[in-house]
Amino acid sequence: EIVMTQSPATLSVSPGERATLSCRASQSVRSNLVWYQQKPGQAPRVLIYGASTRATGIPARFSGSGSGTEFTLIISSLQSEDFAVYYCQQYNDWPRTFGQGTKVEIK
């Protein structure tokens, strides 16, 4: 199966600063990548699909890029509601697999 590796595990950022999250696939997943946000006690919520397309209602401060094996999620100016755990997930091959998550915490 395709292993998704996210880094860093934890990112400490001050409100208003930029956050850069990375996701690496063990083999090419083309652009078949999704980013989710999860807050405590809630289910994950889709942010980005197709590696770079924002889902409906997602603010422009979230952007995704990459293809193949290297992907990046950028939050341009962190708001208080953005402190959460972020997961990448590939759907290029079966089984669909998730990264282990990056926790974005308040610095």
Added chain:
Amino acid sequence: QVQLQESGPGLVKPSETLSLTCTVSGGSISNSYWNWIRQTAGKGLEWMGRIYSSGSANYNGSVKSRLTLSVDPSKNQFSLKLTSVTAADTAVYYCARDARIGSYFWFDPWGQGILVTVSS
């Protein structure tokens, strides 16, 4: 909009069968793929399998020998049965729909999740 709700026992004994149901409201279960995903502190998010409204299913090899998915269109529900459970199956179980635009897929919406603990 479509909403999902998981239901089932929160406690299952080791070696027994874990059974969960996901009820779809606000839309039809027809013509979509429906997934089960679980989340543990140790392994994170794990996709378990999906079932189409017609009944055809795909399974993750990690649980394939123990997992059965089924769908009941008349009740707008789909279900999971996981046999021979151990403590490693303790998790929050989510149901989720395959959302799709063209060749792009993602899971949306998700149910709120149900915590299932395997313990005697």
